[in-house]
Amino acid sequence: MIQVQNLSKSYNGTAVLKINALEIPRGQSFGLVGNNGAGKTTFFSLLLDLIQPSTGNIINNDVLVNVSENWKPFTSSFLDESFLIGYLTPEEYFYFIGDLRNQNKADVDALLVKHDEFFNGEILKNKKYLRDLSKGNQKKVGIIATLIGNPEVVILDEPFANLDPTTVSRLKKIIKELAENPNVTVLVSSHDLQHTVEVCDRIVVLNRGEIVKDIQKSPETLQELETFFAV
Amino acid sequence: MIQKFLYLEWKAFIRSASFGTNLALKILLGFIAILYAFILLMVGIGAFYGLKKMNLDPLHEVNKFLIYYFLIDLGIRLLLQKIPVMNIRPLLALPFKRPTIVNFSIGKTLLSFFNFLHVFFFLPFTIVLLIEGYDVVSLILWHLAMFALVYSNNFLNIILTNKDNVFAVFTAIVLVLGGFQYYHYFDITTYTSVFFDGLFNTKWMFLFPVLALMGLYYYTYVYLKNNLYLDAGLSSKHEIAKTENLTWLNQFGTLGTFLKNDIKLIKRNKRSRTTVVMSLLFLFYGLIFFRENSHQPEVMRIFAGIFVSGGFLFTFGQFVPSWDSSYYPLMMTQNISYKGYLSSKWWLVVIATFISTILASFYLFYGWQVYLTIVVGAIYNIGVNSHLVLLGGAYTKTPIDLAMSKGAFGDKKAFNTNTMLLSLPKLVLPLLLYWAGSSLMNPNLGLVFVAIAGVLGFSLRDKVFSLIEKIYRTEKYKTINAYKQKS
Structure with missing residues (x-):
């Protein structure tokens, strides 16, 4: 589904990301872990064409992302609050995204009903604009919005951060369910090794912009990662 | 303390994304400012002799229209003068005293061009009056009163900016007053000129504007200081949202x-x-x-x-x-x-x-x-x-x-x-x-x-x-x- 070739990004001569080759097959749930500054967000930003690669490129479902925009219809993402429109209510935001992804109101409503539990009664019909929601609740809205319109690639940057424990376990359920669909490729980045291991079939460790580990999940994976990151 | 703020201000200015455009606009603004200053300077000098020629008492005539001068000044300020924007949140928990933060914010507005502009009118006008033999002490007191009023406007601008639609209400007032005067229904200047003349003629009257200025400063200070909390002036109001589907x-x-x-x-x-x-x-x-x-x-x-x-x-x-x-x-x-x-x-x-x-x-x-x-x-x-x-x-x-x-x-x-x-x-x-x-x-x-x-x-x-x-x-x-x- 996603091929990365000779990808690098450097600022003023300092390389912050360098991936020679990476292939993520369709339907995989892919976890990206690493310390701060390892290049996780940089990689996702490149994948979404928010920044330009210094060398190389990324192909998303046969589309060269920095040349064509045809990856947009089947790719959805939530990186940070700049993916939310502050002056809309959550409902309006969902319908807006729905409009953009050719979903009618009924489709969106059905999705919202399905995730009612995840919202925990704090999102819908709360008479608040997105800008007035707490960070955690904003995140809930952003994550559910990525599910609108049956995307084939879902990209979530640090989805577990800022969420309360109950919501985290609900989110893990949602991601696992998403990963079960053989047509959906999920990409998740996180600092939390345990959560990532739990929801992903494959885990890649980035360190200072380079891939240092590429593991298919096995019962020993968590142990292996913890050893790697231990000082 | 202050130099720390100045340092932050300077960094904020040169490191902003739109630095290039900002600089170009600032230079252009500088030219416009000089132009206006020059015009006011000419008016300041010319007003006296022009009015004298018409056999009018220049000071009295100027006093008569000062009400409009200050009203229009306030209007222009409400429209154009920016109020201090500082990135205050990160400073709150640092060892800065709250009064220092507030005073620096206020101080920034005092240096605004909108205040200096008036020097170009009042200073030459006062000097001409001095040369023409008006009473020195009265003149200085009058001058002082004028600047107290200029700075009062500065504070009024800060206070009023946070109210909705002030500018519209304000313009309406000026237009109505001006219209009434133009069509001779009601002439506000007959009442206000007494006050402005008094600033010159009565030695102690300059205290009114000066006290007003002090009062306004204090009000602004307290107002900003009370708002220096995350859930007050630094917060955003939570409106009751209503979903509209249009x-x-x-x-x-x-x-x-x-x-x-x-x-x-x-x-x-x-x-x-x-x-x-x-x-x-x-x-x-x-x-x-x-x-x-x-x-x-x-x-x-x-x-x-x-x-x-x-x-x-x-x-x-x-x-x-x-x-x-x-x-x-x-x-x-x-x-x-x-x-x-x-x-x-x-x-x-x-x-x-x-x-x-x-x-x-x-x-x-x-x-x-x-x-x-x-x-x-x-x-x-x-x-x-x-x-x-x-x-x-x-x-x-x-x-x-x-x-x-x-x-x-x-x-x-x-x-x-x-x-x-x-x-x-x-x-x-x-x-x-x-x-x-x-x-x-x-x-x-x-x-x-x-x-x-x-x-x-x-x-x-x-x-x-x-x-x-x-x-x-x-x-x-x-x-x-x-x-x-x-x-």
Whole structure:
């Protein structure tokens, strides 16, 4: 589904990301872990064409992302609050995204009903604009919005951060369910090794912009990662 | 302590994303400032001798109109003078004393050009009076009183900025007072000139403005200090939100999707709401030029014609796509066509221009020629300027902070000197065309020229849109990066 070739990004001569080759097959749930500054967000930003690669490129479902925009219809993402429109209510935001992804109101409503539990009664019909929601609740809205319109690639940057424990376990359920669909490729980045291991079939460790580990999940994976990151 | 603040200010200035444009605008502003200072200087010196020639007591005459001088000054400040914006949140938990933070914010406004400007009028005028043998002590006290009033206005501006629609109310008051005086119904100056004359004649009366100034300073200080909390002046008010579906816009497809969003954008953010109020005020701009005894040159009529219907265009259109800056990454990763996005903004501007033109029909009172000028101005706005603002906007990389700017320390003036300066180039071409037509034959030919330019521009719409689209694409990464910075 996603091929990365000779990808690098450097600022003023300092390389912050360098991936020679990476292939993520369709339907995989892919976890990206690493310390701060390892290049996780940089990689996702490149994948979404928010920044330009210094060398190389990324192909998303046969589309060269920095040349064509045809990856947009089947790719959805939530990186940070700049993916939310502050002056809309959550409902309006969902319908807006729905409009953009050719979903009618009924489709969106059905999705919202399905995730009612995840919202925990704090999102819908709360008479608040997105800008007035707490960070955690904003995140809930952003994550559910990525599910609108049956995307084939879902990209979530640090989805577990800022969420309360109950919501985290609900989110893990949602991601696992998403990963079960053989047509959906999920990409998740996180600092939390345990959560990532739990929801992903494959885990890649980035360190200072380079891939240092590429593991298919096995019962020993968590142990292996913890050893790697231990000082 | 203070040098720490100055250090932060300096860094904020030179490291802002729009540093280049800021600097250029500052230089241009500097020139304009010098020009105005010079004009005031001339008025300051000339006023005395001019009035003397008319056998009037210059000081008394000036005192008579000071009420308008200060009212208009306050009006201009409310419109243009920015109130202090400092990134205060990170400072709160650091070892800075709260009074220091507040006083620095206030101090910043004291250094504003809007205060210094008055030196150029009052100082030469006072010196001339001294030379002409007016009482020295009285003069100095009068002078002192004047500056107390100037600075009172400075504080009034800070206090009033946080109230809604003050400017509109204010303009209405000045217009009504001026109108009454003009038609001799009621002359406010007969009452106020007693006060201003008293400032000169009665030695202790200067204490009134000075005390007023001190009171206002104290009020501002307390007001800002009390607001220096995360849940007070630094917070954003939580409005009660209501979901609006605006389903009637669904029939316009993609265009409708964006229009829905833009309507909510304008309705729910103070900064964008102000643009609507401003465009209503622009409607009355023509009154300066179209009065029968107006002393403005003939060519300036087209200038007014364009401004009357162009308020929204200049205040809103100029900042596309900055209005969407806070969620620009979303727009860039969603399934959005630039074309749909642009046409939605274009339609918004066109609809607003159209409504303004209809509302401006009261100018028919001044004759059909005047209204025709306005209609031609609107045609030019729709055909040419609407494209120019979108084109210029593609290069404007100043993020607009919609959500945060609600507290007492936020800047929420949608219309500022930058807006004005950016508007001027859009008026040069029609001015030239009109002038060419007028000098070749008559003003009507000038109007025809301008209208033709408008229609031509309109027919090139698709070309211009694809050009803007290209710019959006090439500027994409720079724009995303610039919008990441909060102003």
